Amino acid sequence: xxxxxxxxxxxxxxxxxxxxxxxxxxxxxxxxxxxxxxxxxxxxxxxxxxxxxxxxxxxxxxxxxxxxxxxxxxxxxxxxxxxxxxxxxxxxxxxxxxxxxxxxxxxxxxxxxxxxxxxxxxxxxxxxxxxxxxxxxxxxxxxxxxxxxxxxxxxxxxxxxxxxxxxxxxxxxxxxxxxxxxxxxxxxxxxxxxxxxxxxxxxxxxxxxxxxxxxxxxxxxxxxxxxxxxxxxxxxxxxxxxxxxxxxxxxxxxxxxxxxxxxxxxxxxxxxxxxxxxxxxxxxxxxxxxxxxxxxxxxxxxxxxxxxxxxxxxxxxxxxxxxxxxxxxxxxxxxxxxxxxxxxxxxxxxxxxxxxxxxxxxxxxxxxx
Numbered sequence: 240x241x242x243x244x245x246x247x248x249x250x251x252x253x254x255x256x257x258x259x260x261x262x263x264x265x266x267x268x269x270x271x272x273x274x275x276x277x278x279x280x281x282x283x284x285x286x287x288x289x290x291x292x293x294x295x296x297x298x299x300x301x302x303x304x305x306x307x308x309x310x311x312x313x314x315x316x317x318x319x320x321x322x323x324x325x326x327x328x329x330x331x332x333x334x335x336x337x338x339x340x341x342x343x344x345x346x347x348x349x350x351x352x353x354x355x356x357x358x359x360x361x362x363x364x365x366x367x368x369x370x371x372x373x374x375x376x377x378x379x380x381x382x383x384x385x386x387x388x389x390x391x392x393x394x395x396x397x398x399x400x401x402x403x404x405x406x407x408x409x410x411x412x413x414x415x416x417x418x419x420x421x422x423x424x425x426x427x428x429x430x431x432x433x434x435x436x437x438x439x440x441x442x443x444x445x446x447x448x449x450x451x452x453x454x455x456x457x458x459x460x461x462x463x464x465x466x467x468x469x470x471x472x473x474x475x476x477x478x479x480x481x482x483x484x485x486x487x488x489x490x491x492x493x494x495x496x497x498x499x500x501x502x503x504x505x506x507x508x509x510x511x512x513x514x515x516x517x518x519x520x521x522x523x524x525x526x527x528x529x530x531x532x533x534x535x536x537x538x539x540x541x542x543x544x545x546x547x548x549x550x551x552x553x554x555x556x557x558x559x560x561x562x563x564x565x566x567x568x569x570x571x572x573x574x575x576x577x578x579x580x581x582x583x584x585x586x587x588x589x590x591x592x593x594x595x596x597x598x599x600x601x602x603x604x605x606x607x608x
Contacts, residue, residue, distance in 0.1 A: 243278050248302055252282045254374060261371070268382060274371075275379040279304045279322060279336055282378070291383075305332050305381060309362070312353040326555035332381070335368035339379045345369045349386070351556060363387045406441045410434050436481075447509060451575050454583060461503045461583050465607060468498035468507075468539045469532040475511045476530045484519040493531040498539040499607040506579050507604075510588075511541060513576040514600045518545040521598065537606055544599040549592040557590065576602070 243251065255274060256262065262283070265272050271288035273281045281300050289297060292308065306314035306321030317324035322333050331348030338346035345367065352362045365384045370377055413434045416422050422430050453459040473495065480490050500507075518528045522545045531542040549557065558577045573588075580586045580602055592598040 241278065242302075243276060243280060245302075248276070248280060248282070251276050251376070252301065254376075255282050255378070258373060261373075265380070270385075271383045273300070273305065273308070273381050275305070275336060275381055277340055277377055279340075279379075281305070281308060284308075288383070291385075305336070306330070306352070309352060310354045325551075329552050329555050331364070332366050335366050336379050336381060339368040339370040340377060343370045343377075353558070363390045403441060403444065406437055406444075410437050410441075413437075450506075450509070451578075454575075454578055459579075459583055461506065463501050463503055466500045466502055466504050466507070468500045468502075468541065468604070469495045471504060471507050472511055472530055472532045472541055475508055475515055479512065479515045479519065482516065482519070484516055487524040488519055488522050489527040490515070490519065491527060491529055493529045493542075493544075494533050495531065496533040498532055498534055500539055500604055501607045502584055502604060506584055510576045510580040510584065510586075510602060511543075513573065514541075514543040514602065517573055517576075518543045518598070518600065521545055521547060521549075523547070534606060538603040539606055541602045541604075542599055543601075544597055546597045548594050549590075549598055558588070573600075 261274070265274065265283070265285040268285060268287065271285065271291045273284040273288055276282055280302050281304070284297050284300050288300070288308075289295065292300070292310075294300065300308040304314070304321035305311075306327075311321065311330075313324040313326050313330070314321040317327075321327070322330075327333050330352075331350030332352075335346040335348040338344050347365065347367045350362075350364045350366050352364065354362055363386050365386045367382045367384075369380045369382075371380055372378075413422075413430050417427065417430055417434075450459060473492065476490055476492060479485055515528065515530065522528055526546045529542075529544045531540075531544070533540055557573050577588045580588050584604060586602055586604040588600070588602050590598065590600045
């Protein structure tokens with residue numbers, strides 16, 4: 240997309256700066272805000288935005304588009320910058336600004352951005368784009384609000400008030416039956432095993448959430464040891480055969496080659512477990528999920544394949560925090576797998592999804608030297 244020449248941009252900025260009422264209002268806003276021209280380039284920004292970006296001078300963002308100023312991964316890796324990558328069609332920032340520019344409507348959208356060219360970190364924002372007509376020219380005031388804490392709270396509420404309550408209710412029900420001798424004769428041992436397994440799953444889920452919070456703030460400790468990747472994957476698969484997500488679906492092992500790794504076993508189980516669970520939830524009843532582990536070109540390649548193809552909106556946001564096809568309060572599975580797998584284990588997570596080959600999530604790690 241065409242950008243304004245430097246001289247034109249300077250002229251637009253000079254005209255805008257004469258409207259001191261607008262500048263004062265922007266500075267009075269409690270959140271980050273920027274004013275864009277009709278080419279979506281920043282003309283000015285308030286101190287809240289500069290503080291969020293760690294900048295001292297507004298000139299560091301003038302002329303850039305929003306994603307370029309914020310450090311969006313798509314903007315940094317796409318040759319045309321912010322708004323030109325295929326995934327930008329689903330970006331709340333781009334959609335809200337286009338709505339304000341083209342139709343003159345105030346638009347409120349949620350935006351999920353990955354910051355940095357590597358795994359980086361996630362930024363969940365609510366953006367409000369408002370059209371402003373000055374001197375015969377249309378501009379857009381783009382205000383932002385950080386909603387990461389709200390999204391995290393939704394996930395924790397879902398976890399503790401729904402998922403964990405179900406688990407605790409199941410354990411309590413079995414305990415009552417055992418205490419009141421309501422369990423059929425000869426089935427007591429199996430009931431105790433189910434209780435123990437359910438309690439352990441509950442503990443694992445709580446510990447996982449604690450690990451994820453530490454990972455997001457950079458405080459997670461990694462315990463590297465020599466492991467066999469195929470054995471870890473087999474353990475994960477066998478655990479998920481009994482998972483509720485596997486009901487009515489087949490979980491099978493494909494090629495499983497011994498693979499020596501130097502890794503953190505607990506974190507690797509988390510990564511692979513999230514991929515397996517995601518695949519099971521995306522598989523229709525009667526479908527099959529195939530797990531594999533093999534060595535290719537000096538790396539261990541874990542694969543989780545399920546039938547079906549992901550629609551474009553899912554493909555472009557699958558690794559974004561808070562994005563989910565399963566409703567509000569979900570959406571940390573593939574994001575956390577990418578966070579733990581790439582930032583802490585040094586691997587690479589990717590996927591392919593086509594009508595011919597179904598959907599396959601792959602995670603690669605270097606072979607132990």
